[in-house]
Amino acid sequence: MEERKVRWGILATGGIAAAFAADLVDLPDAEIAAVASRRRESAQAFAERFGAERAYGDWESLAADPDIDVVYVATPHSAHRAAAGLCLEAGRNVLCEKPFTLNLRETEELVALAREHDRFLMEAMWMYCNPLVRRLKALVDDGAIGDVRTVQADFGLAGPFPPAHRLRDPALGGGALLDLGVYPVSFAQLLLGEPDAVAGSALLSPEGVDLQTGAVLSWESGAMAALHCSIVGGTGGTASVTGSRGRIDVPSGFFHPERFVLHRDGSEPEEFAADPADGPRTTLRHEAAEVMRALRAGEKESPLVPLEGSLAVMRTLDAVRERIGVRYPGDAVAVTV
Numbered sequence: 001m002e003e004r005k006v007r008w009g010i011l012a013t014g015g016i017a018a019a020f021a022a023d024l025v026d027l028p029d030a031e032i033a034a035v036a037s038r039r040r041e042s043a044q045a046f047a048e049r050f051g052a053e054r055a056y057g058d059w060e061s062l063a064a065d066p067d068i069d070v071v072y073v074a075t076p077h078s079a080h081r082a083a084a085g086l087c088l089e090a091g092r093n094v095l096c097e098k099p100f101t102l103n104l105r106e107t108e109e110l111v112a113l114a115r116e117h118d119r120f121l122m123e124a125m126w127m128y129c130n131p132l133v134r135r136l137k138a139l140v141d142d143g144a145i146g147d148v149r150t151v152q153a154d155f156g157l158a159g160p161f162p163p164a165h166r167l168r169d170p171a172l173g174g175g176a177l178l179d180l181g182v183y184p185v186s187f188a189q190l191l192l193g194e195p196d197a198v199a200g201s202a203l204l205s206p207e208g209v210d211l212q213t214g215a216v217l218s219w220e221s222g223a224m225a226a227l228h229c230s231i232v233g234g235t236g237g238t239a240s241v242t243g244s245r246g247r248i249d250v251p252s253g254f255f256h257p258e259r260f261v262l263h264r265d266g267s268e269p270e271e272f273a274a275d276p277a278d279g280p281r282t283t284l285r286h287e288a289a290e291v292m293r294a295l296r297a298g299e300k301e302s303p304l305v306p307l308e309g310s311l312a313v314m315r316t317l318d319a320v321r322e323r324i325g326v327r328y329p330g331d332a333v334a335v336t337v
Contacts, residue, residue, distance in 0.1 A: 006292045007033040009068040009092070011059060011083055013046040016097060017074035021050040023285040029292060036062035059083055063090035070120065070291060073097060076166060078173040078328075081106040084121075088113040093120035095291050099182045102173045102328055103321075104314040111307050120295055122287075122302045123310040125186055127255040129286040132274045133190075134304075136241075136248060136260055140191050144262060145243030148192055148223050153184035153239040153254055156212065156230030167231050168207050170328050175209030177202075177320060181229035183255045185320075186313050187239060188217055188225035194312035196220045202324035203232070215320050256281040 008024060010017050010032060017035075024030045032052040037043040040057025047055035056062045062071065063086045070093040073083045077099050084096040088110065100107045100123045114121035127133055140148060157180065166172045167179060189195070195217035202213040212230035228235065239254030240247060246264040250257050258281055259273040279285055287305075294302050301307045321327070 005029050005031040006295060007031050007067060007069045009033060009062050009065060009071040009087075010035040010046070010050075010052070010074065011062055011071055011087070012074040013037045013042045014074060017046070017072070018049075019282070020072055020074065020284045020288070021046070023279075023283055024288055025050060027285055027288060027292075030288060033068050034062055034065055059086055063087045063092055068092060070095060070295060072124070076172050077178060078102060078171065081110065084110050085113055088117055088119050088121065091117055091119065093291075093295060095122050095124050095287070097124045098186075099123075099173075099178045099317065100310050100314060102178070103331060104311065104318045107311055107314045111311065114300065114307075118300065120291070120300050121307065122291060122294070122305050123307075124284075124287055125182075125305050125310070126284050126287040127183060127186060128190060128305045129290050130256055131278050131286065132257050132260065132272065133255070135272055136250070136257075137190055139248065139262060140241060140243070143245075144264065145241065145247060146245030147221070148241060148243050150223065150242045151188045151191060151225040151239070152227070153187050153225070154228040154230075154235040155180040155183050155237050155255070156228065156233045156235035158234035159232050161231055163205075163207060168205055168209055170208050173328055174207070175205075175211070175213075175326055176229040176231045177210050177213050177317060177324075177326065180231070181213055181215070181227065181320070182313065182317065184225075184227035184229060184239075185215070185217075185316050187254060188227060189309065189313055189316065191241060192217075192219055192223055192225065195225070195316060198316060198319040198323065200320040200323035202326070204325065208326065210324055210326050213320065213324055215323075217316065253281065 034054040036056040043055035071087045073096040197218040200215040202210040211232045215227045217225040239250040250260045262270040
């Protein structure tokens, strides 16, 4: 693999799969080898669009394809356990969209499968691979604002979404928390780790999914995070990290920022901007590049998106859902926080 392109399989053909494939095409060391959908017509059209050699009308054929180095699972998250598990059991390496699964139990099962079959597995938390987010974390870790006291982050869409939409469907893991809230939770835990206590409140739909949710995470250090997500109100997507000696503000789109501002006590504000050479703020190429780097290095997980971190985020999401009373069909939520 060190001397040739990394051969990707794409499982599913929706919007996020197309966005990922478009970024793969621009990476000189990546190749889209095959694509699969439950409808062969969709797979064939996707393959023709992005230059894939093979198109499958079922997931099993893609998972069994020995010419694939890694599979990108781009299904709705309600199908992540089944799709990623199928690929891992077939001996494929996997990059799986976020949220990793519906609940902690399913994530634990995928991690166990990856370790049993000695395969690479990573959640597609592209925010963690973003160069500017990595710069922000490095500043915080280096003590630029002192000890972290609070984190605030929000992500909301205006909607309205009709009851038949996937975001309102409990069978598809609908609601604001898993689809959008995973970003504020992941941002807070990127900087502070897993919380020691979780509180939450939500507005629920008639179908039983959360239309908007507020969560407060607390740590024994005294740090707290105030997080919000919504599918009934468009928010600014802002974030702020306050420490004992300063603050970092992300004006908008904190999970793919164009810039952020560092305020050190007693100093003029410092602005950090994204490098145009890193591509547009919506690019997914950084997570793809990280997967390929790890595969070439023989690593089974990424230090940027470690499996223990993904498990910790799922524990928090399960805990929030337990507080707000959101259940999915067949759910088995084990709350440990």
